Amino acid sequence: MDFSYVEFPSTVDLNVLKAYVDLKKCKLPQIHGLSWQDAGGYQVLTNQPKSLRHLVLDSIANNWNETPILEEVPRKEDRNYIVNNLDVNLPLKILSSRIQDEFFWRKIYQHRWKTLYYKKYNNNAEQPHHHQHRHQANTNETKGKKATRKPWINIYMERHLEEFIENVTTTDYEQENVQATLDICATYINQLEINYLQTSMDGQHDHIPLDFILSNLPELHTLRLTYCTKTIGMNFYLGCNVLSQRDTLLLARGLSRCHELLYFCFHNTKLEPHQLRLFAHSLDKGCHHLNTLALPHCALGDEGIRQFLDACHSESFSTLKCLDLTNNKLSAEGAYILSGVIKDLSLEELILRLNPIGSNGATTIFSILDCLPIKNLDISGCLLTGSITKSFMQLVVTNKSLICIDVSNNVLGKDFGKHLMKVIGFNRKIMNIDLHNTGLTQEHRNQFKEFLRQN
Template structure:
């Protein structure tokens, strides 16, 4: 190998240390430390990008910058406290909005992103925080209209874990008609009128939904033409409220696939009121029905069976409802007419009289993938019969029999048989 014995002049200039400019004849190049010459000016391009970043509100240049590497450098320099209106209108870069989100919500990293752009994640969380912390008396129609105009193109999911209680006698919350009707791209709505940090304004019943609340919410729901999922959590719903909700979804949500009222205590009367507001052709695309803990009995289950057997329901959740064995038999008889994939009858006061119908379902049904009969006194004798039937079923992928008086050894055998039906993809899902 031949080593060079000369040094290019430009290379010499690049490594020439300015602090050694003296009359010292022993001065040397400092080629090991690349940070030795700190007095050298920044490149002109860097100075320009710094100037643009510092004056962004007055000169919001971004698309005008031709090189991608310069745009990325500018995004690293931008102050995240600049007005959100300017940032949203000029910047779509995922890395920038991820940096903005992580800085603002350090302890609330999103889950199940599923390829969503970070500007959407940021704005959905921004509007959620704004509405959850807004007191009813502070709601400004004009101010919210500006917020909706800013977020409407990006916000497809609205999840409100709480709403601030009213300090007045009416008990009304912020009006959701403006919220729902102005977010034109909404696909999923998840709301609870519960309260978690009422502070000094707490009083019994402060989280109770009022007739005015439900009236305004349903007026907004009628304009959610793109909505596919509606969930209302932990809110006491009267029969008149259930009727309003059904009418609003029938009128304004033709594409809805998921209806969920978990822990809403609507009872048999409330569920019947919901059904009475629907026609045989209403809500034709419903695939998920979630009615967890609503004080339902076997009487209302018959009405539910007659309604959903005309719809392509794939997921039915009735857990924590005392439907008894009679109600469970109605459900198991009905599922042969549905493409049902998941059925949850956990803690429904079902006893060993369900045996023949459950065995028939496991043997002949070809669509069920998930069955949950946990926390029901099915009896120890049913275990061995279930083992024989489960071995004949090649579709079932999960069968929950915890707290059913069936021995752990038998449940282990059933789990081992069911696991064999899972594909590698479904196995990773569980």
């Protein structure tokens, strides 16, 4: 069998082909002037000259930078051949405007980053949360909603822009260069995950302005951001991770222009009360479709959450479904302040883990949950004690929307487990209660798990 002029799909691995075809009895297509022969797995030069067709296609591929011809080629097989043999180091501006082929962008992504790993987000509006205890049964609601894979050109452009933002310094920042990058990438950017920013070396604590970048991303749905510094090395100085007043104003301005933002996570950055007030105003002003707000590890404190909520009004964040305030030094007072506002929202998920709200704070939160369509509640590591038993049992009996509750890493005691065993049968909605490290015996935890499987 002679396959030397057949255009195999480029995604077919040679080892897969060997499983179905005896290479001793056939010829495979040429690859970069070489042909595959079953000689120890090595490529050897072929004696067969290239066809005129392949010579022409090679010429097109080799001169593509000067004359980018692709759609003008009538045969799909020929277009695939050109794409498969294009130089991956061609200017990104030319490639993005002429090529949409999935395999090509997957190939150059792997060539640049030596991996095919990418954030497992899809094109659906809802984005996975950074910290979620998802019970298997909780996925039943999403069955039938088939996720569409994000195009590889989007995946490539998002990572390209992320690296550009993370590595540009305040001294090298020029709006013309940023605009040139955005002209190439902006239409493909649906999500950004900025893991660090370069700080200025003049002691002013400033970072690059994000307002211009965010204002030029009209399709941005997801933003994960931190102002921490990871690459400063020996140039470290106190305050290099601080969010300056200039940073605050510019970020707030940028957020007010993210009109399509659905998911915003600002993490691992200490936020002062006056900064939170400004961010709340900007998010409320510009992000009218926001469904997830996460501020984990930002040391908000009770005063910070008060300032944030004071900037809101009765119609603020009406679309919010998930609120994550992990590890923000909230006490029982902070829980009380929070409960007075979120009772008017449509929250489905509330995460307060690692906040020392104590049993009094948790009781306050429990008291308003019947007003919400809440499905997931995380109060792990919140210094709860056995005194929460009565209010928790009342929550289990009366609430009809909760599916998952996480009370792990709290000293609840064995009596808590005994009371829970008595009332758990009154709730047929809950599917998962995380009771790890609560003082309950393994036997009790297994009994609860077995019972909840019936829900």
